[in-house]
Amino acid sequence: MATIGRCGQKTVKNEEWHVWLGNQFRSVQVTFKHMKTVRLRIVIGGQIRLSAPHRTNREWLEHFLKEREQWILEQIEKMQRIPHTEMEKAKSMPPLTTKERREALAYLLPLVEKWYPVVAFHGVPMPHVTVRRMSSRYGSCSVGRGRITLAEILLHVPKDCAEYVVFHELTHFLYPNHGKEFYRFIEKHMPDYRQREKQLRQINKNKA
Ligand SMILES: [Zn+2]
Numbered sequence: 001m002a003t004i005g006r007c008g009q010k011t012v013k014n015e016e017w018h019v020w021l022g023n024q025f026r027s028v029q030v031t032f033k034h035m036k037t038v039r040l041r042i043v044i045g046g047q048i049r050l051s052a053p054h055r056t057n058r059e060w061l062e063h064f065l066k067e068r069e070q071w072i073l074e075q076i077e078k079m080q081r082i083p084h085t086e087m088e089k090a091k092s093m094p095p096l097t098t099k100e101r102r103e104a105l106a107y108l109l110p111l112v113e114k115w116y117p118v119v120a121f122h123g124v125p126m127p128h129v130t131v132r133r134m135s136s137r138y139g140s141c142s143v144g145r146g147r148i149t150l151a152e153i154l155l156h157v158p159k160d161c162a163e164y165v166v167f168h169e170l171t172h173f174l175y176p177n178h179g180k181e182f183y184r185f186i187e188k189h190m191p192d193y194r195q196r197e198k199q200l201r202q203i204n205k206n207k208a
Contacts, residue, residue, distance in 0.1 A: 013054070019065055021048075022073045028065065032056065038064060040144035042075035064144075071143060071176035093133045096152060104131040108150050108162070115167045118189050124173040138165045138200060141172035148172075157203055164196035 013032040018025040031051040038061070039051040052061055065072065096104065112129050120126070127141075127148050134140075134151040141148045148169040154162040167190055175182035186193050 017058075017062075019048075019062055021065065021069050022076075030061070037146075038144060039142075040065070040068065040072075041142065042072060042079050044079050046076040046080040048072060048076070068144060068176065074177050093135055096131065096133055100152070101131055104150075104152050104155055105129065107155055108166070111159075111163050111166045112148070112170070115163065115170055118167070119170045119173055122174055124170070127170070127173065139169045141169040143173055143176050146173075157200065158196075160192075161196050161200045161203070164190065164193055164200070167193075 011034050015030045015032070017028045017030055019028050020026075026048060028048045028050055031049070032054045033051060035051060035053050038053075038056065041049050043049055048065075050061065050065065108131060109129060112127075116124075116126060125146060127146050130147065130149045131152055132149055134149070134153070137151060138154060138157075139148060139150045148166075150165065150169070154165055167186065171182060171186055175185060183193075190196075
């Protein structure tokens with residue numbers, strides 16, 4: 001527990017829970033703090049971190065996790081695969097300057113706005129969009145936080161490919177995993193997605 005802030009009120013409370021996910025009890029680091037929404041993330045190494053506003057009902061939070069079980073398991077697997085060196089690389093990437101971020105958003109937001117209506121039709125709220133310098137990925141989606149993160153590098157790949165990444169991340173709000181339905185949905189709205197994906201992989205190979 002820590003006390004910070006002007007009024008000196010208790011602002012952070014940490015707990016460790018064990019929640020039944022993927023046929024086993026998994027450790028979940030839970031942080032209660034002054035915030036408005038619940039945030040869920042899986043950190044490199046595969047640990048589950050959940051932050052929630054003070055006094056959020058435990059049963060409700062466990063249900064929240066259960067609902068995202070598939071996504072959590074996928075993320076854990078993914079995060080466990082990231083080698084330590086990738087993590088170090090990601091850490092050492094300098095953050096974007098305000099100007100760079102503004103420019104990147106000016107380019108990428110219209111792409112989000114172009115594709116968002118497709119998922120909005122299925123009831124997905126407009127996500128927050130952030131741009132970051134990412135070393136190993138083109139984008140990511142945090143379903144729990146209603147956020148998509150796009151890599152700055154998308155400014156330097158063909159626009160078709162950037163659009164694919166944007167639409168891919170938006171589609172995760174409907175299908176958190178990469179199952180058949182996920183790709184069926186993408187193909188329905190972007191029939192040439194495979195070519196775009198292939199082109200991106202090619203670029204990534206050349207980059208490495
Ligand atoms: Zn994906």
